[in-house]
Amino acid sequence: MQCPVARSLERVGEWWSMLILRDAFYGIRRFDDFVQSLGIAPNILSRRLADLVVAGLLERRPYSARPKRYEYVLTEQGRDFRPVLLALMNWGNRHFSPEGPSILLIDTQSGQPVELAPVDLHTGEPIARGRHVVIAGPSANERTRARVEFRNAHLAADRH
Amino acid sequence: MQCPVARSLERVGEWWSMLILRDAFYGIRRFDDFVQSLGIAPNILSRRLADLVVAGLLERRPYSARPKRYEYVLTEQGRDFRPVLLALMNWGNRHFSPEGPSILLIDTQSGQPVELAPVDLHTGEPIARGRHVVIAGPSANERTRARVEFRNAHLAADRH
Numbered sequence: 001m002q003c004p005v006a007r008s009l010e011r012v013g014e015w016w017s018m019l020i021l022r023d024a025f026y027g028i029r030r031f032d033d034f035v036q037s038l039g040i041a042p043n044i045l046s047r048r049l050a051d052l053v054v055a056g057l058l059e060r061r062p063y064s065a066r067p068k069r070y071e072y073v074l075t076e077q078g079r080d081f082r083p084v085l086l087a088l089m090n091w092g093n094r095h096f097s098p099e100g101p102s103i104l105l106i107d108t109q110s111g112q113p114v115e116l117a118p119v120d121l122h123t124g125e126p127i128a129r130g131r132h133v134v135i136a137g138p139s140a141n142e143r144t145r146a147r148v149e150f151r152n153a154h155l156a157a158d159r160h
Numbered sequence: 161m162q163c164p165v166a167r168s169l170e171r172v173g174e175w176w177s178m179l180i181l182r183d184a185f186y187g188i189r190r191f192d193d194f195v196q197s198l199g200i201a202p203n204i205l206s207r208r209l210a211d212l213v214v215a216g217l218l219e220r221r222p223y224s225a226r227p228k229r230y231e232y233v234l235t236e237q238g239r240d241f242r243p244v245l246l247a248l249m250n251w252g253n254r255h256f257s258p259e260g261p262s263i264l265l266i267d268t269q270s271g272q273p274v275e276l277a278p279v280d281l282h283t284g285e286p287i288a289r290g291r292h293v294v295i296a297g298p299s300a301n302e303r304t305r306a307r308v309e310f311r312n313a314h315l316a317a318d319r320h
Contacts, residue, residue, distance in 0.1 A: 004252025027314030092164025137261035153189030
């Protein structure tokens, strides 16, 4: 699939993949530590780690020669996944944590919780429906163009 | 699971769920339009739509009495998922679109592509590792605290 959301999900859309990446951001690198944090079956963890290595999001590095052992470290592409995890965290805190947040993103300079939002760095403006819209890019195929046109037709209909 | 990322994924982590939400943001509401956009098997689409309704992200509304037909519209919680999709889109455009972006988020006031980043609205500062960190919140359980402590120990070790 051509859509960038779909391409992202081809790499991280399997059950566990995003939680493995979350743990990698907590500094977890070793197989047994992932098992303990996630409560995941070892055979499934093996498969997911291998997938994430193939996708270029984790790098497999030896840390012991005898016995031969590997650890899994975020690549640059993997580290760049952080905004997705932060957005999922924020959404979960807002809507699915009735007992209050279990984790909080804070600004270490002020000690205050962050009020997270996606912003356009060019203007400093938070992304808002209406002002910021998705358009077909130069390499859009027919299906992508059809979706954008569907959206435009729908928006036009809403206005009437 | 208690982690807000995990709770979010419990609602949208199945294959197709996030792509269905993406299409809902394009204004797609009807079963046949989802089938056409996604190329998804109808029985799987039925199940995913039902899951998203139970999760409170889509609302099922009748639009025709005879034959009885329903459409699926984003709820407020569902609309609030947009930052996650934007982050996935941005990540996909950066890393997995070697032929150039197929869709672009633009600012309609300037016509320019958005440079998307998560920002703390309190300070206007982009989220940066080091300055912004995750801490255990008031309702954190033992597993959450263990992850945060693992991270702290790991960061301390990195500094030595």
